[in-house]
Amino acid sequence: MSEVPIALILARGENGVIGREGGLPWHLSGDLRFFKAQTLGKPIVMGRKTFQSIGRPLPGRPNLVVSRDPAFHPEGAEVFADLEAALARASDLAAEIPEGGPRREVMIIGGGQIYALTLARAQRIYLTEVHAAPEGDTSFPALDPSQWREILREDQASPGEGQPAFSFVILERSGAAPGP
Numbered sequence: 001m002s003e004v005p006i007a008l009i010l011a012r013g014e015n016g017v018i019g020r021e022g023g024l025p026w027h028l029s030g031d032l033r034f035f036k037a038q039t040l041g042k043p044i045v046m047g048r049k050t051f052q053s054i055g056r057p058l059p060g061r062p063n064l065v066v067s068r069d070p071a072f073h074p075e076g077a078e079v080f081a082d083l084e085a086a087l088a089r090a091s092d093l094a095a096e097i098p099e100g101g102p103r104r105e106v107m108i109i110g111g112g113q114i115y116a117l118t119l120a121r122a123q124r125i126y127l128t129e130v131h132a133a134p135e136g137d138t139s140f141p142a143l144d145p146s147q148w149r150e151i152l153r154e155d156q157a158s159p160g161e162g163q164p165a166f167s168f169v170i171l172e173r174s175g176a177a178p179g180p
């Protein structure tokens with residue numbers, strides 16, 4: 001098995017909220033474009049609920065889904081009952097990304113449960129900071145600033161009335177990974 005870095009990609013409100021009633025609490029097409037640009041060509045790993053909320057496999061990327069439901073086998077995605085097996089497969093797929101192609105990394109695309117299980121091992125976080133505090137039922141914890149170094153920040157104006165401004169941020173792990 002080859003080992004490649006794990007990256008999380010997520011959009012989070014200022015209150016930590018990332019999801020509401022199985023979907024996103026906002027619709028930001030600029031963020032969807034950022035997500036596509038950062039994930040194309042890389043293996044994406046997600047929980048069953050996130051896969052169902054997207055509603056289809058995302059093209060141009062191997063889709064790996066974790067679910068303990070043995071009856072769940074959607075078209076266009078590989079399903080794993082075990083997160084470690086999914087990560088190992090994703091790592092092998094990322095290692096096959098050709099020279100000059102996208103960055104060789106495993107992209108964890110959510111949701112809350114899967115982020116919580118992988119954050120401690122992530123080397124990078126592609127974070128869209130949504131400048132709003134919407135209500136929601138799924139959240140992502142505050143990050144320890146001593147563990148993360150910002151390597152990019154791009155502020156984006158509100159795309160239209162009633163829609164929040166947001167910032168694209170890329171964070172690299174700077175401290176040692178926390179213990180178990």
Ligand SMILES: NC(=O)c1ccc[n+]([C@@H]2O[C@H](COP(=O)([O-])OP(=O)(O)OC[C@H]3O[C@@H](n4cnc5c(N)ncnc54)[C@H](OP(=O)(O)O)[C@@H]3O)[C@@H](O)[C@H]2O)c1
Pocket residue numbers: 009010011012017018019020021022023024046047048049050051053066067068069072080081082083109110111112113114115117138
């Ligand atoms: N803002 C963002 O960037 C962002 C990104 C992604 C998702 N979201 C939002 O997050 C919400 C969904 O997150 P969520 O936490 O409810 O669900 P989730 O993490 O997407 O999926 C949870 C499911 O994954 C499976 N699972 C979890 N741990 C597992 C393990 N160790 N081994 C095998 N399978 C495992 C289980 O599926 P089974 O029940 O089938 O066993 C579980 O029900 C939605 O609102 C979505 O829109 C937001």
